[in-house]
Amino acid sequence: MIDSTIEKALNDQIEMEALSSHFYLAMASWSENQGLNGTAAFLYRHSDEERLHMLKLVRFVNERGGRAVIPALDAPQSEFSDLPAIFSTLLDHETKVTASINDVVDLCLKRKDYTTHNFMQWYVAEQIEEEALARNILDKLALIGQDKGGLYLFDRDLEQLQPEA
Ligand code: OFO
Secondary structure, three states, X not given: OOOHHHHHXXXXXXXXXXXXXXXXXXXXXXXXXXXXXXXXXXHHHHHHHHHHHHHXXXXXXXXXXXXXXXXXXXXXXXXXXXXXXXXXXHHHHHHHHHHHHHHHHHHHHHOOOHHHHHHHHHHHHHHHHHHHHHHHHHHHHHHHOOOHHHHHHHHHHHHHOOOOO
């Protein structure tokens, strides 16, 4: 049976992952409306991946004898000034997700829950990839600046880019 403080921390993490999915869905929809179809495709995939991150936690909590709670979510930001604004919002959010995962890991050690600690290592590794990817995209956007041809190629490349699963 799962410790109730760990159960609570995992339910908070379920909400974080649900929020990520929700945020990236709104960003994808904005991009699609701007005609940035490659960026939209990337962000739709990213949103789907975040839903899977949430689901993995839901299943784990229930399998351990806890009770996963599906959270209510506020409407995400739906207006953005440009692509750098989107990806810096995304990076800020991922930094918060990383901090929250680290808190869960820390709690697992304090409560001697090595099973959940082991399970959370997948999320720890995932966050390294997610933050690196967002930084890499922001670097590319900074290089492109106002160059419309560069933006066209960036959008086309993002169509193929896979967010980490
Ligand atoms: Fe779930 O990795 Fe981003 O938030």
